[in-house]
Amino acid sequence: MRRLKKVKELSNFQFALFLTLPVIIFLITIIGYPLGYALWASFHRIIFFGGYKTNFIGFENYVNILHSQNFWHSVGVSLRFGVESVVFTLSIGLGIALVLAELSRGKKIIRSLVILPWATSRYSAGIIFKYLWGGRKSFPTALSYIFGEGRIIDMLNQNTVIEMLAIGNAWNLAPLVALFLLANINTIPSRLYDMAEIDQLGPFRKFFYVTFPYLSYSLFVFTSIVIVLSLKVFDYIFVQTGGGPGTVSATLTYEIYKESFSNLNLGYGAAMSFYLLFLILAITFSLFVFWGRKEA
Amino acid sequence: MSKKAIKWILILVILLWTLIPFYWFLKIAFMTPAEISVFPPHFYPHKPTISGFFNVLGFSYTSPSGEFFLPSGQATQVKRGLLNSFVLASMVTCITMIVVTPLSYAFGRLEFQHKNKLLIGILLSVALPPVSILIPFYILFVKVGLAGNLIGLLLVTLTITIPFVSWMLIGFFRNLPPVERLAIIDGYSRFGAFIKIIVPMSKVGITVGAIVSFLFAWNEYTFAVVLVNGTFATTIPASISGFLFQHPEPEHLAASLIYSLIPPFIVAYFLQEHITKMNITEPMGG
Secondary structure (H helix, E strand, O other): OOOHHHHHHHHHHHHHHHHHHHHHHHHHHHHHHHHHHHHHHOOOEEEEEOOOOEEOOOHHHHHHOOOHHHHHHHHHHHHHHHHHHHHHHHHHHHHHHHHOOOOOOOOOHHHHHOOOHHHHHHOOOOOOOOHHHOOOOOOHHHHHHHHHOOOOOOOOOOOOOOHHHHHHHHHHHHHHHHHHHHHHOOOOHHHHHHHHOOOOOOHHHHHHHHHHHHHHHHHHHHHHHHHHHHHHHOOOHHHOOOOOOOOOOOHHHHHHHHHHHHHHOHHHHHHHHHHHHHHHHHHHHHHHHHHHHHOO | OOHHHHHHHHHHHHHHHHHHHHHHHHOOOOOHHHOOOOOOOOOOHHHHOOOHHHHOOOOOEEEEOOOEEEEEEEEHHHHHHHHHHHHHHHHHHHHHHHHHHHHHHHHOOOOOOOOHHHHHHHHHHOOHHHHHHHHHHHHHHHHHHHOHHHHHHHHHHHHHHHHHHHHHHHHHHHHOOHHHHHHHHHOOOOHHHHHHHHHHHOHHHHHHHHHHHHHHHHHOOOHHHHHOOOOOOOOOOHHHHHHHOOOOHHHHHHHHHHHHHHHHHHHHHHHHHOOOOOOOOOOOOO
């Protein structure tokens, strides 16, 4: 018996290797090189002007970054943007899912419209929201000339720009959350709602006692996805605000771009990107430890 | 207010939230440059024109009222970008699905040594921010002659789609009913059971995965701008970025953006049909 099991496991392993090995080798080579290069660069000072030169400087880049005010500012911006994106995306996605679940007529057409923002690329969403909120000809300005006192409202100002970025991000990502939660809601056995009806639960208690427990694992998964996507997004912010006004919306990804491409501090930028990677991993890992493990 | 009325008001709110941002920008495509510069901005084009849609494809356009619009200087890039994006997205979709279906089946269904370590390795690449590997990729591709080349962009895009789609499909395969043993009793080999039984059962998941890879490939901006912008291999995101910085022509930006949105909107229609049938986020190991 024991022997039989061993043979079976071995063949499982071989079969799995046969199915997965080519891909894994591809991923390792194609991602491994850039990642290795970035790691190498982060320990060097790379100079382009007056001849290409590289000096090994150990941890100097990593230490300098920790003393840089721009770095800590951008960490703060990234975290604020990430947390707000999660809150907006999940609450809007959940709201849409709950409304769509009640729908009996016109389901298909409304679902097809609701998913459109997710099919829209990150950079298009950035451009669309730049025109919606920002500049002299924003949508709020137009509204204020029709209904209000008629003044220029630029929502991408230094006080609200990060919130506006997070709202646009939520517009972009919420449809995905909504449709997967909707799939989840559809798997809830209807007899549970019948029982809630018998117990005369109101709509809120029905949500908390019947619907929510079925969704909590998905909510964990999407919290992780949205925070990762928000922390690593670059094009959406680049085309919408360019880190501005000033550096108010300069996220970590933007700071890395600026150091590497404008200032040509390749080593410094590479070191900073490892801090970003570390931040993303630390957040997802702690989400898993404090939340995901309980759900699974 | 009746329950029904509240429901339809909420639907209306959702639709406004979804559509107003599109509308406010895309209306610009139907305006003349003169109307775009009017202040306060118009809510709708007072003298709608479709000149932009001709201009970005390299045609001049004369409106019924006799106004003449010159083709955009970016037109060759836009045309080439649309074509290249189509080729790229189709190839990425095919390769991703051929590779990812067996991969996520193995991770979702089979128990084998080192499974979790390998899985974490794949998922780590989902966390990798594109900006941090952009320059190394560029340097590598310049060395091996893949910069300004569609094959190079294809390889980079695969590193984004493969991990993401596998992550989506692993949960999906895990939730399929356990039929392999029955198939093997019926005389199928393991591989035969996978191809003839599992793959047809997984149509929904495979379709969703294919659509997601198509969207990723069609929409990828950061790598495209650095690797292929301004070359023969330009893709539509890179072409559109030309309107952002070099030639700020809002009406042409909006018109080419509308062209770029058509394919994603068509596949999104199929996505919404399938996605609600798919339950990928069940608790693991259940």
